[in-house]
Amino acid sequence: MKVAVTGGTGFLGKEVISLLHQDQIYTPVILGRNSVADNVSCEYRKTDYSIASLTNVLRDIDAVIHLAAIRGTNGSIADFYPNIIMTENLYESCRKLGIKNIVFASSISVYSDTTKIPWDEEQLPSPKTLYGISKITCEYIGNLYHRQYGLNIKSLRIAQVLGEGEKKGYMMNTFLDRAFEKKTLKVIGKSIAKREFVYVKDVARAILLALHKPDLHGVYNIGSGEAYTNLEIAKMVNNCFDNEDNLIYEDSLDEGIESSLMDSSKAKKELGYIPSFSFKDALNDIKKIKLQNFKS
Secondary structure, X not given: OEEEEEOOOOHHHHHHHHHHOOOOOOEEEEEEOOOOOOOOOOEEEEOOOXXXXXXXXXXXXXXXXXXXXXXXXXXXXXXXXXXXXXHHHHHHHHHHHOOOEEEEEEEHHHOOOHHHOOEOOOXXXXXXXXXXXXXXXXXXXHHHHHHHHOOEEEEEEEOEEXXXXXXXXXXXXXXXXXXXXXXXXXXXXXXXXXXXXXXXXXXXXXXXXXXXXXXXXXXXXXXXXXXXXXXXXXXXXXXXXXXXXXXXXXOOOOOOOOOOOEOOHHHHHHHOOOOOOOHHHHHHHHHHHHHHHHHO
């Protein structure tokens, strides 16, 4: 059987495609806007994500993994509106073609109430970013298509993803790169909030577990169960990369972030998801990858 993957050339998508190459049931087909995609290891189909285009490229597809999205925390709702339209067009095309098994990459950003940590799926979503609003809107569209047309959409609320290959400029990858190069890490802010990170390989495995549950529909938290302050993260990264004490901590400012932690027990019960990598395990794996890339 064939599974179409939107966003298959991205950071998470590459890990998902890598796992699908080992899968005994599904063969991946990447969907994208470009005429040609570089370094693609499977079939690639161009689409502008209109209903007409999607209906054409999905004609022989059995399931869909929907990862593609515009990310960020700034801007206007118009900047994230394409996420909603793309998702609606995708589900409408799946409805027309009878494709019912769908996995959607949602986000921990649909939550925000720090008085109710750890968050579970029964809590009322309360996104504080426009990106989070776009994600919960996509979830609601999925619920509508499930009720009206029987599409079984697994919406995975994914914690902040950790891994080599993530977009540069984010705090975590800045720490990893600087520690690998034996440079000083800088932690700016009081470092009070504790945030949950999950390793990209665990997320990819959770997506495949959901794919192999074609009759399930619902939302599932996908996290690690661990949360750390920025200062704790910096110290752990330095320790892993043998860069101890190469750290500047400035605590005179507010850090501008809030704590985050989810309860992923529903995913464990219904999907069989248990994270394989602790935060330290993930750092060690990233170190190994960085060393391999450096030597090559």
